[in-house]
Amino acid sequence: MNAPGPTSVHGDTALAAAMSRELAALLDAVPGSRRVLQHLAVLERALAEVGLVAIQKLSPQVLEKAHAQLAALPVPQQATALAQLLMAVRLTIEDRAQHQREASAAPFLSSFLNEDKMTVREASHSDFMRAVDGG
Numbered sequence: 001m002n003a004p005g006p007t008s009v010h011g012d013t014a015l016a017a018a019m020s021r022e023l024a025a026l027l028d029a030v031p032g033s034r035r036v037l038q039h040l041a042v043l044e045r046a047l048a049e050v051g052l053v054a055i056q057k058l059s060p061q062v063l064e065k066a067h068a069q070l071a072a073l074p075v076p077q078q079a080t081a082l083a084q085l086l087m088a089v090r091l092t093i094e095d096r097a098q099h100q101r102e103a104s105a106a107p108f109l110s111s112f113l114n115e116d117k118m119t120v121r122e123a124s125h126s127d128f129m130r131a132v133d134g135g
Contacts, residue, residue, distance in 0.1 A: 016051035018081035020044055026073060026082065039065035043089075055092050063093055 023044045027033045034041035043066040046054030055063070067089045075082045123131075 012052050015081065015084065016047050016054075019052075019085040020047040022079045022081045023047065023070075023085065026075065026079070037069045040069045042066065043070075043085075047085075052088070055088055060093065060096055063089055067093060 023040065027037065027040065027044060034044075039062050042062055043054070043058065046058060050057065058066075067086065070082070070086050070089070075086070
């Protein structure tokens, strides 16, 4: 998800609150679920504390586990914010994977297959002193 623009800040805050509320209700329905579904519990707390930006700030591993956990739960049909949360997390994971693929496909800066190679040699003390004196 992109950073909120000036007109969407209130909407994003309300959406994050709804996501957090619906996720809390889902986890509250089963005692001990936060202990078992720790990644979802982390996502729940992060949404409540920092809002939608939490989805961007959480590590890829936490997001992937939270997504898998949420996708495996029976989400009530009326929990539309949870459906949006699931989609937002999935899109963030896919976006990160795409950036990773693009970064790994970028060419290397040096192939070492050309004649222009850097040569390293030791300098003497007098070479060093000439360099320090600017001469």
